[in-house]
Amino acid sequence: MDMKPGVWLVSLTLVLLSASPAFAQQEAEQVAQSDGERWYDFMSTALNEQNFEASLVYVLGERIEPYHWLHAVEPNGEQLELIVQMNGPGFRALRIGDKVSHFHPAARDYSLRANSINHLIPPAFSEKFEKIQSYYRVVAVGGARVLDRKAQHIRLISKHDNRFGFSVWVDRDSGMPLKVMMINEDGIPVEQVQMTSLALRQDPSPLLEELKRLSMPPLIQVTTNSQQMQRSLRPLWHPEGFKLVEQKHHQLAVDNTPVDHYLFTDGLTEYSVYIAPRDAEQTGAMSVVGSQNLYTEPRNDVIITVVGQIPIQTAKRIVAEVQ
Numbered sequence: 001m002d003m004k005p006g007v008w009l010v011s012l013t014l015v016l017l018s019a020s021p022a023f024a025q026q027e028a029e030q031v032a033q034s035d036g037e038r039w040y041d042f043m044s045t046a047l048n049e050q051n052f053e054a055s056l057v058y059v060l061g062e063r064i065e066p067y068h069w070l071h072a073v074e075p076n077g078e079q080l081e082l083i084v085q086m087n088g089p090g091f092r093a094l095r096i097g098d099k100v101s102h103f104h105p106a107a108r109d110y111s112l113r114a115n116s117i118n119h120l121i122p123p124a125f126s127e128k129f130e131k132i133q134s135y136y137r138v139v140a141v142g143g144a145r146v147l148d149r150k151a152q153h154i155r156l157i158s159k160h161d162n163r164f165g166f167s168v169w170v171d172r173d174s175g176m177p178l179k180v181m182m183i184n185e186d187g188i189p190v191e192q193v194q195m196t197s198l199a200l201r202q203d204p205s206p207l208l209e210e211l212k213r214l215s216m217p218p219l220i221q222v223t224t225n226s227q228q229m230q231r232s233l234r235p236l237w238h239p240e241g242f243k244l245v246e247q248k249h250h251q252l253a254v255d256n257t258p259v260d261h262y263l264f265t266d267g268l269t270e271y272s273v274y275i276a277p278r279d280a281e282q283t284g285a286m287s288v289v290g291s292q293n294l295y296t297e298p299r300n301d302v303i304i305t306v307v308g309q310i311p312i313q314t315a316k317r318i319v320a321e322v323q
Helices: 005-019 021-049 206-211 312-320
Strands: 051-060 063-073 079-085 092-096 099-103 110-113 136-146 149-158 165-171 177-183 189-201 243-251 258-265 270-277 286-288 293-299 302-308
Touching: 021 063, 021 136, 021 149, 021 165, 063 206, 079 206, 136 165, 149 177, 270 312, 286 312, 293 312, 302 312
Parallel strands: none
Antiparallel strands: 051 063, 051 189, 063 079, 079 092, 092 099, 099 110, 136 149, 149 165, 165 177, 177 189, 243 258, 258 270, 270 302, 286 293, 293 302
């Protein structure tokens, strides 16, 4: 049977394209991204459905903090979660369903409405990848051995280079995040969480069942109401995916300076905007690069500061759009 000239030409083109290095590279990238999304969703399922007990270490510069982490799922689907700081004053956070209670010996105890404890593992890790796919891409980049377990390494990369990224090592068997590194715009790790032990349970921990009987501290309301702010200036631009989750007027604990404070997050990273009275000695803009990048700029009678897990160039644009 003879092949028509048009069909023959199309077939030849497809063969040549599939044999080209560019086509092969594009196909490999698509496979890596598809695998990355699958592993990310496997992790989010594990964080919501597994009963587990883990020890982990949080590293930020020279600061090293050990924690204990428990999670359980009740027969009715309600989740219980406890994070305990093992050194120092003994910070604790307990989640029962959508209520998170914070206990600290040096401060007033309080509760918030939240579906995860936002302390060590980003809240977005408990959600499906589709929630962040507009501003992150995720790729699978190979295997590794972490905590004597086979792990899959995935990378979360900002699509627009306006936020920090992550490297995550996911347990191939359970889906648990065994190691998490936050990566800045220069590709340098600035924050790390590493599990040192992990035990998966068939049934919820008895300790969590006992904690359900505790009297919880009062629920406070986090507001985004602008009426309490002291100045008309406010941030008008934020990178795609970030949401304003809190704004309030208060005094800084360091020197009692009155500030308007705005907190933004995309579920993985966060940043704050502070608008404060200008000090006569502050004459020019200043930036500090670190685990939390900082950019501050005086303007008329105020000084505007952005600090958070975002590149300096992003912070500069946020300040420029404060009006």
